[in-house]
Amino acid sequence: MRSSNCITLGRCKTLRRIMGSEKEAEKVETKNLPNNGTMITPGCAVLLDINNGDKMTFAHLNKNASVKIGNTKCWLDALVGHPFGSVFEVQSGAKGGSFVRVSPSGADLRDGLGEKDDGEEAPGDEVKGKDNRSLIDNNTAQTLSAEDISKMRTEGVSGRAIMEALVANSATFHTKTAFSQEKYLRKKQKKYAPRVVVRRPSARSVCEAYFAKDPNKTGHLRMDMLSLILSLANVGGYAEVLVLDMLGGLLTASVAERLGGYGFVCSTYHTSKPQTIDMVRLFNFDASTSSRVVRAPASQLIAARTAASKFSTDSALQETDGEDCIPIILNEAKAVSTSPIVDLEDTPRLESEHTAKRRAQSRSDDFEPGKSIKPGRLASEEDMKRWGREGFTSLIVGAPFLDPWTVVKKLLPLLASSAPFVIYHPYLQPLAECMNKLQSERIAVALQLQEPWLREYQVLPSRTHPNMQMSSTGGWALSGIYISKT
Amino acid sequence: MLAVPTEQRSEKSRVICEGDVVVVYERHDRMKAVTVAKNGELQNRFGVFPHNEWMGKEFGCQVKGRNGAGFVYLLAPTPELWTLALPHRTQILYIADISFVVSFLELRPGSVVLESGTGSGSLTHSLARAVAPTGHVHTFDFHEQRANAAREDFARNGVSGVVTVKVRDIQGEGFPEELAGCVDGVFLDLPQPWLAIPSVVRSLRPDGLVCSFSPCIEQVQRTCEVLSKHQFADIRTFEVLLRSYEVRHENLSTSFECSEQTFSKEATKSPPHKRQRGEVDEKGGPESEGHAEDPNGGSKTAAGSIVKQSRPVIARPYPETKGHTGYLTFARQATCM
Numbered sequence: 001m002r003s004s005n006c007i008t009l010g011r012c013k014t015l016r017r018i019m020g021s022e023k024e025a026e027k028v029e030t031k032n033l034p035n036n037g038t039m040i041t042p043g044c045a046v047l048l049d050i051n052n053g054d055k056m057t058f059a060h061l062n063k064n065a066s067v068k069i070g071n072t073k074c075w076l077d078a079l080v081g082h083p084f085g086s087v088f089e090v091q092s093g094a095k096g097g098s099f100v101r102v103s104p105s106g107a108d109l110r111d112g113l114g115e116k117d118d119g120e121e122a123p124g125d126e127v128k129g130k131d132n133r134s135l136i137d138n139n140t141a142q143t144l145s146a147e148d149i150s151k152m153r154t155e156g157v158s159g160r161a162i163m164e165a166l167v168a169n170s171a172t173f174h175t176k177t178a179f180s181q182e183k184y185l186r187k188k189q190k191k192y193a194p195r196v197v198v199r200r201p202s203a204r205s206v207c208e209a210y211f212a213k214d215p216n217k218t219g220h221l222r223m224d225m226l227s228l229i230l231s232l233a234n235v236g237g238y239a240e241v242l243v244l245d246m247l248g249g250l251l252t253a254s255v256a257e258r259l260g261g262y263g264f265v266c267s268t269y270h271t272s273k274p275q276t277i278d279m280v281r282l283f284n285f286d287a288s289t290s291s292r293v294v295r296a297p298a299s300q301l302i303a304a305r306t307a308a309s310k311f312s313t314d315s316a317l318q319e320t321d322g323e324d325c326i327p328i329i330l331n332e333a334k335a336v337s338t339s340p341i342v343d344l345e346d347t348p349r350l351e352s353e354h355t356a357k358r359r360a361q362s363r364s365d366d367f368e369p370g371k372s373i374k375p376g377r378l379a380s381e382e383d384m385k386r387w388g389r390e391g392f393t394s395l396i397v398g399a400p401f402l403d404p405w406t407v408v409k410k411l412l413p414l415l416a417s418s419a420p421f422v423i424y425h426p427y428l429q430p431l432a433e434c435m436n437k438l439q440s441e442r443i444a445v446a447l448q449l450q451e452p453w454l455r456e457y458q459v460l461p462s463r464t465h466p467n468m469q470m471s472s473t474g475g476w477a478l479s480g481i482y483i484s485k486t
Numbered sequence: 487m488l489a490v491p492t493e494q495r496s497e498k499s500r501v502i503c504e505g506d507v508v509v510v511y512e513r514h515d516r517m518k519a520v521t522v523a524k525n526g527e528l529q530n531r532f533g534v535f536p537h538n539e540w541m542g543k544e545f546g547c548q549v550k551g552r553n554g555a556g557f558v559y560l561l562a563p564t565p566e567l568w569t570l571a572l573p574h575r576t577q578i579l580y581i582a583d584i585s586f587v588v589s590f591l592e593l594r595p596g597s598v599v600l601e602s603g604t605g606s607g608s609l610t611h612s613l614a615r616a617v618a619p620t621g622h623v624h625t626f627d628f629h630e631q632r633a634n635a636a637r638e639d640f641a642r643n644g645v646s647g648v649v650t651v652k653v654r655d656i657q658g659e660g661f662p663e664e665l666a667g668c669v670d671g672v673f674l675d676l677p678q679p680w681l682a683i684p685s686v687v688r689s690l691r692p693d694g695l696v697c698s699f700s701p702c703i704e705q706v707q708r709t710c711e712v713l714s715k716h717q718f719a720d721i722r723t724f725e726v727l728l729r730s731y732e733v734r735h736e737n738l739s740t741s742f743e744c745s746e747q748t749f750s751k752e753a754t755k756s757p758p759h760k761r762q763r764g765e766v767d768e769k770g771g772p773e774s775e776g777h778a779e780d781p782n783g784g785s786k787t788a789a790g791s792i793v794k795q796s797r798p799v800i801a802r803p804y805p806e807t808k809g810h811t812g813y814l815t816f817a818r819q820a821t822c823m
Binding site for chain 1: 545547564594692703707719720721801813
């Protein structure tokens with residue numbers, strides 16, 4: 001039941017014009033949903049952005065899922081069927097909160113209530129005659145009491161109506177500057193008409209949310225650092241990336257997202273009980289992408305690599321005096337004489353460009369909500385043999401409580417020659433010592449130890465400046481290119 | 487430059503062949519992209535390097551110059567190495583901005599992304615990697631010669647399957663109509679990006695993202711105003727920078743005798759110790775860094791007496807660093823009701 005108790009009809013018209021139409025959240029048949037990952041489906045993971053970043057929570061839209069916004073409990077199943085990016089307003093009533101979809105217009109509730117900037121003042125001019133010199137903060141400006149307001153809320157009076165009432169009953173509102181009025185209304189809106197944007201979780205948004213709200217879970221990995229890591233590690237379709245992920249699964253999932261179903265991300269571990277990579281579940285991966293997320297203990301990977309290098313050394317000894325021959329001919333001879341190992345298990349995955357494109361289109365049809373291949377299965381024998389033979393195409397390490405050189409010493413040989421690697425650490429000194437060791441061991445070139453810097457800006461007419469708050473550290477990244485010593 | 491499926495990977499693709507692009511690495515700040523040619527030759531400070539000797543070798547190998555005093559490494563090209571080695575025809579974007587853009591635009595294999603202007607193609611290679619093998623990059627530049635040069639680079643680097651270059655003035659004409667509604671991300675590096683916003687609105691699918699890169703804050707303000715007028719959501723502006731550190735051993739004296747007897751002119755006059763540089767300079771090839779020395783060694787002063795010192799590994803930012811490249815403004819196309 002929609003509630004719209006407008007106090008003044010005139011104001012209502014303005015607000016309706018600006019806000020666009022409200023649309024009650026409808027239950028939509030899931031069968032008819034376009035399945036390209038842009039719609040909110042039952043059971044999927046969503047990132048709820050409450051009041052423009054004030055509160056960020058993840059939720060799986062299972063039956064009876066709910067979230068508490070302010071003091072109101074709101075049921076989440078109303079979100080299903082809408083596209084990601086939809087904006088909802090929380091309307092409170094007697095039975096708790098309900099989500100009402102609203103149009104995400106650039107203007108919002110504040111228009112029509114505050115005084116418009118009529119453009120006569122040039123940016124930079126003093127707002128004529130209005131400042132806060134006579135404002136006294138003694139709680140007497142607002143004549144509506146807390147009981148009055150709470151009564152309106154249980155009656156189901158709409159948020160904007162409450163805001164109108166607050167403005168009408170404020171003795172000082174009209175003495176404030178336009179900027180100040182806007183700030184006041186923004187504050188009231190957050191309380192009485194909270195807005196929720198339902199976002200599709202992505203590497204960047206998940207990383208940012210955790211960094212802001214629970215950074216210990218992700219080793220204080222900042223979103224610009226994560227994006228740097230993904231680039232430095234040359235992550236793209238068909239890459240085969242080895243990851244030591246002690247950041248809850250964020251690294252693994254971010255790599256998987258950029259692989260898009262092509263290639264592999266192998267999340268490795270050194271203890272008998274592998275660390276959790278549960279965050280992968282937040283990304284709503286389809287079956288194809290999930291199947292590319294595998295796990296393998298470091299001991300087995302190292303054993304496979306040692307075995308393969310022994311084999312190739314033996315066969316190299318059998319290859320005779322090719323050294324002085326013209327390299328091109330030697331190369332061709334190699335291609336002819338070395339018969340490719342036909343792995344019957346691999347054959348189904350063989351695809352030409354044509355089938356790859358077709359598979360990409362049909363992949364969306366394979367998406368069945370709640371029924372995906374569980375990511376993180378143990379890597380197959382074939383995969384491990386291949387990695388032993390060829391090496392991974394890059395390595396990412398995110399292990400804040402492990403000494404970097406200890407890890408890198410063991411994992412670097414698992415890489416192919418000329419493969420990039422990136423080691424993230426929240427602290428500088430351990431990485432500096434690791435870099436120093438790498439320099440002297442001469443197993444890497446293009447070594448770089450870098451620290452990212454990130455600052456966000458507020459851009460508003462006459463009010464543009466960097467944000468007051470800023471993160472002081474996003475950790476350090478040691479990167480380089482592995483050159484095998486053979 | 488792009489990875490290929492395992493089934494297509496053969497022995498051949500892991501070794502250097504004629505026609506391959508290799509990145510010849512001398513130092514972290516000295517590399518060059520070279521197309522391997524039969525009987526070709528590279529000459530640099532370390533000597534002469536015939537291409538024929540490269541063929542058949544693995545990427546990542548070390549090669550010595552003929553009659554020269556050093557060696558280089560032959561690395562497999564990546565978008566990052568390309569950005570450091572490519573010929574600058576315009577001011578380019580560097581990895582800090584590039585990586586942030588790719589991440590914030592939520593690009594993944596299958597995405598369709600528009601770029602204007604192409605410039606020297608620095609960002610374009612990273613966009614190509616992000617969307618390959620099933621996505622596409624449509625990049626536009628109003629300068630025909632630069633567009634052609636970029637197209638040649640893409641062909642040589644093996645990314646032309648996912649990149650299309652066109653000569654077009656996006657500020658004046660907007661993006662082509664045939665791309666309307668199906669684009670996942672747009673990147674603008676234009677002098678007046680606000681002129682392109684209406685076309686961006688038409689091109690982007692709902693919930694799609696746009697990024698505008700501008701060096702000047704006035705450009706940013708105007709762009710944000712126009713984005714807001716066109717109902718974009720989540721308009722955010724950032725600055726990203728990277729600070730690089732030098733890492734080496736440093737000698738710090740642990741001698742600080744404060745007893746009365748040693749308070750004489752000679753003992754206090756120990757000269758500053760010569761730094762044992764981790765980085766070897768020009769001769770002999772790439773940095774042969776960090777001799778594994780005794781971390782608590784002693785060294786002799788001019789006076790001849792041994793002074794105790796520690797040799798910790800120190801990390802310090804390089805004195806010179808970038809102060810500003812440009813502001814990155816992101817915005818999300820609203821989902822209609």
